[in-house]
Amino acid sequence: MNKFLSLGGADEIGASCFYFNIDGTGILLDCGIHPQKTGAESLPMFNLLENKPLDFAFISHAHQDHIGALPFLIKKYPHVKIFATPQSIDIAKLTLHNTVNFLSRQLSLDDGITAYTHEEIDMLLRSVNTADYNEEIFLKGIRHETAEEIKISFHDAGHILGSAGILIEYNNDKTFYTGDISLLPQTLMAGASLPGKKIDSLIMESTYAGSNQELLGTLASETKRFTKSANKILSEGGSILIPVFALGKMQEVLANIFIQMENGKLTETNIYTAGLGRSISHIYDLNRYIVKYSDKEFELKNIPQQNYFEINDLNHFKRHPGIVLASSGMILKDTSSYRFAEYWLKQEKFAVFIVGYMDPDTMGYKIANAGTGSKITFGDEEIIIRCGIERFYFPTHSKRNELVTIVKKLNPKRVVIVHGEPAAHDWMGNRILTEFPHMQVFSAEKGKEILL
Numbered sequence: 001m002n003k004f005l006s007l008g009g010a011d012e013i014g015a016s017c018f019y020f021n022i023d024g025t026g027i028l029l030d031c032g033i034h035p036q037k038t039g040a041e042s043l044p045m046f047n048l049l050e051n052k053p054l055d056f057a058f059i060s061h062a063h064q065d066h067i068g069a070l071p072f073l074i075k076k077y078p079h080v081k082i083f084a085t086p087q088s089i090d091i092a093k094l095t096l097h098n099t100v101n102f103l104s105r106q107l108s109l110d111d112g113i114t115a116y117t118h119e120e121i122d123m124l125l126r127s128v129n130t131a132d133y134n135e136e137i138f139l140k141g142i143r144h145e146t147a148e149e150i151k152i153s154f155h156d157a158g159h160i161l162g163s164a165g166i167l168i169e170y171n172n173d174k175t176f177y178t179g180d181i182s183l184l185p186q187t188l189m190a191g192a193s194l195p196g197k198k199i200d201s202l203i204m205e206s207t208y209a210g211s212n213q214e215l216l217g218t219l220a221s222e223t224k225r226f227t228k229s230a231n232k233i234l235s236e237g238g239s240i241l242i243p244v245f246a247l248g249k250m251q252e253v254l255a256n257i258f259i260q261m262e263n264g265k266l267t268e269t270n271i272y273t274a275g276l277g278r279s280i281s282h283i284y285d286l287n288r289y290i291v292k293y294s295d296k297e298f299e300l301k302n303i304p305q306q307n308y309f310e311i312n313d314l315n316h317f318k319r320h321p322g323i324v325l326a327s328s329g330m331i332l333k334d335t336s337s338y339r340f341a342e343y344w345l346k347q348e349k350f351a352v353f354i355v356g357y358m359d360p361d362t363m364g365y366k367i368a369n370a371g372t373g374s375k376i377t378f379g380d381e382e383i384i385i386r387c388g389i390e391r392f393y394f395p396t397h398s399k400r401n402e403l404v405t406i407v408k409k410l411n412p413k414r415v416v417i418v419h420g421e422p423a424a425h426d427w428m429g430n431r432i433l434t435e436f437p438h439m440q441v442f443s444a445e446k447g448k449e450i451l452l
């Protein structure tokens, strides 16, 4: 009997971290932070690991809510062997360093947790073991040797570069953790490859299970709607702000915009990008022949882009209109998209295009749900929104029908639902029990052990 315990990221999106005990060997699946929370609150509940064996950690992908707490884990459990795909580690080399200063400021007041240094991150990343997709890793626990070796493999999850579902096989029992997964192709990522085996236990993300499929449209229909709206704004001399995550969303939207321009569907205009997003684009380019990629000839570096870090006077965007892809994706404080949004909202001909998931506690959520003419509190200031606000869906996650397809294809005996709000758990649970009555469904909760 395997034991599953959620330390974070169960019925919410953030700080994904799941403990899996196989016959006395402890494996952690992901180790993320909650980007909207601060201090100890932003970390998984590591105290739940006390008196439990912990031998290995497997990271599904390099988004902060899946990898960001790894340096804290290693401070507490330096013996743990970590595994990830080579692409995730290349990206983490950029992103984990980026959070050092930010987190050390946040954690200074908290008891029991100390911040980490750039040197510690370098050491951590040097010690991580990498495994390519479908490569089999054989493990034996450090303290409690299992009778048989545990076999683990990564499977392309189609979510972002290097993202993986994790298959754990032991004693004829198979558990598959989806990580964040996109079954359908995006503009760059070519869609997930599921393991070609029947699964016993499926641990599945449910980000979009609470959202009506029809409202989300398809990549093609959303692209069409996007280009129509963008052409209107650009023809009137306005600029468009698109808040994006530097990892994944930025590269997907950038590629899509450029392809539409090349096809003559979207007005040719300036494209503004900068910083971390650009560095990550370079890693995408380098790996395009190695991973499943929609068009291996396509290189993001060939897209003409201007650096928005070089622009101090934001009136520049009136004189030189264009499309600005700025992080953070949820318009968090002290980020480029926050600085731009404050200016953008006051400009009549401009528009903010929302293209991804927004946590309800963020400025991005407030803006996404506000309309032109309404008032919004921005920092200390109350702003009347003058610009247009439109929402498009370019999900890097599976929509609800695709999640059902994953369940159908893997045909597990039991499903544990994670990484979604309670409404998403409810929809997914009901749907599985209706369509597949022979399956058991568990809605994961932080701190609640589930026997699988």
Ligand SMILES: [Zn+2]
Binding pocket: 061, 063, 066, 159, 180
């Ligand atoms: Zn992700």
